[in-house]
Amino acid sequence: MKQLMSAKGIFAISVVLLCALVPLISAALDNTYWPGVFMRAMIWAIAAISLNLILGYGGMVSFGHALFLGVGGYAVGILAYYEIDSGWIHLFAVLGSCAIIGLIVGAVSLRTRGVYFIMITMALSQMMYYLIISIDEYGSDDGLVIYNRSDFGLSFFSLDNPNTLYYTIFFCMLGALWLCARIVGSRFGNVIRGAASNETRMQAMGFPTYRYRLTCFVISGLICGLAGMLSANVESFISPDALHWTKSGELIFMVVLGGMATLFGPVAGALVFWLLSEFLPQLPEINGFRLGEHWHLIFGPFLLLVIIFFRRGIASLFEREGARP
Amino acid sequence: MDWVLIAEQTLNGVQLGILLFLLAAGLTLTFGIMDFVNLAHGTMYMMGAFFGATVMLATKSYLLGIAAGVAGSMLLGCLVERVALRSLYERNHLDQVLATFGLILFFNELAQVIWPTDGLTVPFPTWLGGTVMLPLGIEYSKFRLAIIGAGLLVALGLWLLVTKTRLGMLIRAGASNRQMAGALGVNIPLLFTIVFGVGAGLAGLAGMLITPILGATAGMGEVIIIQTFVVIVIGGIGSVRGAFIAAIITGLIIGLGRSFLDVLLLTFLSPNAAESAGPALSSMLIYIFMAVVLFFKPQGLFPPKSG
Numbered sequence: 001m002k003q004l005m006s007a008k009g010i011f012a013i014s015v016v017l018l019c020a021l022v023p024l025i026s027a028a029l030d031n032t033y034w035p036g037v038f039m040r041a042m043i044w045a046i047a048a049i050s051l052n053l054i055l056g057y058g059g060m061v062s063f064g065h066a067l068f069l070g071v072g073g074y075a076v077g078i079l080a081y082y083e084i085d086s087g088w089i090h091l092f093a094v095l096g097s098c099a100i101i102g103l104i105v106g107a108v109s110l111r112t113r114g115v116y117f118i119m120i121t122m123a124l125s126q127m128m129y130y131l132i133i134s135i136d137e138y139g140s141d142d143g144l145v146i147y148n149r150s151d152f153g154l155s156f157f158s159l160d161n162p163n164t165l166y167y168t169i170f171f172c173m174l175g176a177l178w179l180c181a182r183i184v185g186s187r188f189g190n191v192i193r194g195a196a197s198n199e200t201r202m203q204a205m206g207f208p209t210y211r212y213r214l215t216c217f218v219i220s221g222l223i224c225g226l227a228g229m230l231s232a233n234v235e236s237f238i239s240p241d242a243l244h245w246t247k248s249g250e251l252i253f254m255v256v257l258g259g260m261a262t263l264f265g266p267v268a269g270a271l272v273f274w275l276l277s278e279f280l281p282q283l284p285e286i287n288g289f290r291l292g293e294h295w296h297l298i299f300g301p302f303l304l305l306v307i308i309f310f311r312r313g314i315a316s317l318f319e320r321e322g323a324r325p
Numbered sequence: 326m327d328w329v330l331i332a333e334q335t336l337n338g339v340q341l342g343i344l345l346f347l348l349a350a351g352l353t354l355t356f357g358i359m360d361f362v363n364l365a366h367g368t369m370y371m372m373g374a375f376f377g378a379t380v381m382l383a384t385k386s387y388l389l390g391i392a393a394g395v396a397g398s399m400l401l402g403c404l405v406e407r408v409a410l411r412s413l414y415e416r417n418h419l420d421q422v423l424a425t426f427g428l429i430l431f432f433n434e435l436a437q438v439i440w441p442t443d444g445l446t447v448p449f450p451t452w453l454g455g456t457v458m459l460p461l462g463i464e465y466s467k468f469r470l471a472i473i474g475a476g477l478l479v480a481l482g483l484w485l486l487v488t489k490t491r492l493g494m495l496i497r498a499g500a501s502n503r504q505m506a507g508a509l510g511v512n513i514p515l516l517f518t519i520v521f522g523v524g525a526g527l528a529g530l531a532g533m534l535i536t537p538i539l540g541a542t543a544g545m546g547e548v549i550i551i552q553t554f555v556v557i558v559i560g561g562i563g564s565v566r567g568a569f570i571a572a573i574i575t576g577l578i579i580g581l582g583r584s585f586l587d588v589l590l591l592t593f594l595s596p597n598a599a600e601s602a603g604p605a606l607s608s609m610l611i612y613i614f615m616a617v618v619l620f621f622k623p624q625g626l627f628p629p630k631s632g
Contacts, residue, residue, distance in 0.1 A: 061419045108616045112623045115362050115418050115562060119554045120619055126551050127612035134602040134609075245551065249426040256423060294438055300431025307424040308412055 008318035012264040015271065016174070023166050035166050036234075041274035042173045043231045048254040048266035049176045050223035055252065056261035057184055058216050059196030060110070063118045063248050064125030067105065068098050068221045070243025072228020074132065077144040077238040087150035087159075094229045095222055101128075102221030106214045122245050132240045143239025150233055159233050169230050173267070176223050181263055183219070192216050257306055259315025268314045276302075332463045334584045335577065340469045342576020343476030347531035348553040349560070349568040350483055351524025357563030357629055358500045359517050361410070362418050364425035366528055366553065367546025368432040373398035373529020374541035375436055378445040387450035387537070394533030395526045402525020406518050414517070429547070436543040444542030472534050479527065480569060487565065496520060500563070500629075552579075555615045560625055567627030575611050582607035 019038060026034045047069055054060040075093040079085075109120040133140055149159040159165045183189045194202045195209040202209050232238050241247070250273065258269025280295035291297070310316075352366045377394025381387055405428065413421050453468040487493040498506040499516050507513045532541070539545065556575050560567030586607050590599035618626060 055419075061422070063422065108620060112619055115356065116558060116619065116623065116625075118362065118418060118422060119558050120615065123551060123555050123558070123612050123615055127609050130606075130608045130612075134606050136598050136602070246426075246547070249423070252419070253423055253426070256419070289438075294434050296430045296434035297438070300427045300429070300434065303427030303430065304409055304424050307416075307420050307427070308409075311416075311420065 006318070008264070008315070011318050012267075015264075015267065019170055019173070023163055032162075035162065037274060037278055039166055039169050039234050040231075041271050042169045043227050043234065044251070044254060044274060045267040045270035046169075046173050046176045046227040046230070047224045047251055048258070048270045049173075049180050050220045050227065051251050052255045052260065052262075052266045053180055053183065053223070054217055054220045055255055056265070057189065057196065058192045058213060060213065060217065061118050061252075062109075062121040062217075063245065063252065064105070064121035064123075065220075065224055065251050066243045066245070066247035067121075067125035067128055068102065068224035069228040069231065069247065070125075070128065070132070070238075070240070071097050071101055072225035073232040073238035073242050074138070074144070074228075075225070076150060076229050076232040077146050078138055080146045080148055081138065081144060083148075085148040085151045087152035090150040090229060094225045098221045098225030099218055102218040103214070106217035106221075110210060110213050110217065122248065125243055125248060126245055129240050129243050129245075132243070139239070141240060143237055143241070146232055146236045146238065149236070150229070165233065169234070172226060172230060176226075177263065177267070179223070183216075184263070188212065188215075253303055253306075256311075257313055259313030262313070262315035265313055265315040272314065329463055330584070331581075332461070333465060334580050336463075336465055336469065336473070338577035338580025339573060340473050340476075340576070341580055342573035343473050343480075344531050344535055345549070345553055345556050345576055346480060346569050346572035347476060347527045347534075348549060349556040349572050350480075350565055351527045352553055353557045353560065353563055353565060353568045354496070354520055355524050356557070358496060358503075358520055359414055361414060362421045362425070363410075363524075364422055364550065365405070365428040365432070366524065367550030368429050369398045369402055369525040369528035369546075370532040370549060371436060371541070371543065371546040372401055372432060372532070373526075374532030374536045374545065375440055375445065376529065377533030378447045378536050378541040379440070381447045381536075382445065387447075387453070390447070390536075391530065391533045394529045394536075396529075398529025398532070399522045399526035402528075403518050403522040405525075406521040410521070411514070411517075433543050433547075440541070440543075442543075444540050444545075445536075446540040447537055449537050468537065475530075475534065479530065483527075483565065492519070552611065555611050558625055559615050559618050561627040561629060562625065563629035564625070564627040567625060567629075571626060575614075578610050578614055579607060582610040586610075 019042060022038045023035050026032065047065070050068075051062065051065045054062055055065075072094045075097045076090050079090055079093055084090075105121065105124050109117055109124065112120055132138065138144055149165075151158070157164060159168065184193070191202060191207050191209070191212045194205075195207070195213060199209050228242065231242070254269035254273045255266050256269070257272060258267065259265030276299065277295075280298055281292045283292040283295060283298075285291065306313075348366060348370060351369075352363060355361050355363050355366075373394040376397030377390040380393035381390030384390070409424070409428065410421075413424055449468065453471050455467055456464045457467045457470060459465055485493075487496060495506070495511050495516055498509075498511060499513060499520075503513060506516075532545070552575065556571045557568055559575065560569075560571030583603060587599060587603040590603055590606070594602060622628075
């Protein structure tokens with residue numbers, strides 16, 4: 001309880017409350033714009049939470065995490081293409097494909113360390129990107145339109161209802177947060193964190209760190225795949241862009257911006273990232289120069305400045321001086 | 326498929342490999358010496374192409390274009406290193422990757438603001454147009470042959486620079502022990518800027534070499550930077566020799582893979598499907614090759630001896 005009353009706790013609760021209330025507020029204001037923005041932001045928050053598990057707590061700098069967003073999305077898209085609309089089959093396919101791919105990618109890349117790991121995860125996700133582009137049947141570059149959302153066959157639960165869709169995502173985000181908190185607090189989580197700070201020590205203590213890391217990598221991939229599935233349902237569309245390496249870069253940035261290895265940081269990072277990418281393109285024209293259209297001119301240096309001067313992210317704003325090393 | 330075609334595809338592969346080497350050399354040097362991961366290396370390739378294409382369109386001279394591409398990207402590299410990247414040497418790789426990712430976003434956008442959105446195309450230099458007859462009846466593009474020749478010359482020059490000159494000695498000293506070299510009076514910050522500038526210049530050279538064929542477009546660096554990463558990972562990060570060998574192997578895999586896969590795919594796919602699947606699948610080959618190499622040798626084929 002004491003923890004919840006800290007500045008950090010109050011901030012986290014108010015962000016969650018905001019997410020919960022957006023559909024109600026926008027319904028009262030007769031606005032349909034904001035729920036869409038928040039849905040997408042929360043989906044990215046789920047992906048960022050999953051990345052934080054391996055990147056923040058596990059010290060595994062994966063530059064290919066968008067791979068799972070794409071795999072999750074395409075699992076839904078390809079099934080929907082064959083007019084298989086059952087949400088349960090979708091869910092099974094998403095988790096199954098992400099587990100298998102996570103296992104293969106993790107098994108190969110976790111043999112390497114440091115910068116090799118960064119590059120091999122990036123390259124393997126890029127490989128999947130090319131694989132998808134190569135298949136004409138599933139739309140190649142143009143992507144797949146998903147005509148029917150995942151149908152779970154429940155009369156009271158249909159993702160075609162915007163509010164149901166919104167709160168499904170909301171509760172998935174809370175679920176991801178809860179799962180992440182449980183994992184980090186468990187013995188398993190302690191091994192993962194221990195291996196991040198000193199792997200040799202953990203091995204000397206008798207932990208087969210490779211297997212622990214691989215398990216963590218797969219779990220993270222599963223959560224991210226779920227985010228991909230939700231995204232496919234929101235957009236009713238999936239394209240190879242979902243797993244382009246720049247998306248992986250954006251995901252890492254969300255985690256760092258929010259605060260690595262903090263429970264709530266990725267959510268804050270994803271929200272700020274999405275609000276920026278909504279607002280910056282709306283910047284006005286200055287002397288005939290359309291700044292909004294070229295918002296990356298501001299965003300790129302912003303990213304650089306965050307890394308140089310604000311390394312510990314949003315979460316550090318709510319920590320007492322010296323609370324963390 | 327007759328063997329003349331195979332020879333031609335082999336040469337195409339070598340030409341791509343040479344291009345990859347020009348990029349990989351700078352990247353692997355900055356990593357080996359400064360322990361710095363530079364995602365924005367592809368940006369220097371792109372900016373070199375744009376600088377070069379602009380000058381070439383104004384002066385009608387390809388050689389002046391190349392000079393402008395190399396000089397422009399070298400200056401830009403030094404500037405970026407001084408202004409932004411210097412403070413990141415002490416940081417971990419994650420910070421470096423993210424910060425240079427920010428630079429990519431910035432420069433890609435900047436290129437679209439300054440130059441036409443769909444990029445610049447330059448005419449083929451007339452004195453390198455047409456084909457040349459090689460021994461054994463192989464007819465090959467003069468221009469691509471010139472790229473191979475230029476790349477080999479640069480590789481030779483780089484080898485001489487690193488092994489025979491005073492600057493090369495300092496570079497090797499910095500690579501094997503930064504603190505010690507600094508304590509002996511080597512101006513390490515200056516050395517870093519020079520190495521960064523040379524790397525950026527090589528990337529700019531590669532960009533301008535290929536511009537008559539591919540044109541200069543925003544985002545052109547993003548495709549090739551990933552392939553370059555594959556090259557330096559296969560070669561062993563920090564090793565110039567490894568980068569050279571891995572670049573040629575990678576180029577050959579891409580070049581030969583493309584033509585053989587096409588033939589292979591045509592046997593069981595429709596021509597349309599094969600046409601779209603071929604290039605993409607051949608781009609996958611190098612990642613599979615990298616995964617295999619790393620599975621057996623996690624440090625790459627030629628792990629640098631120091632560190």
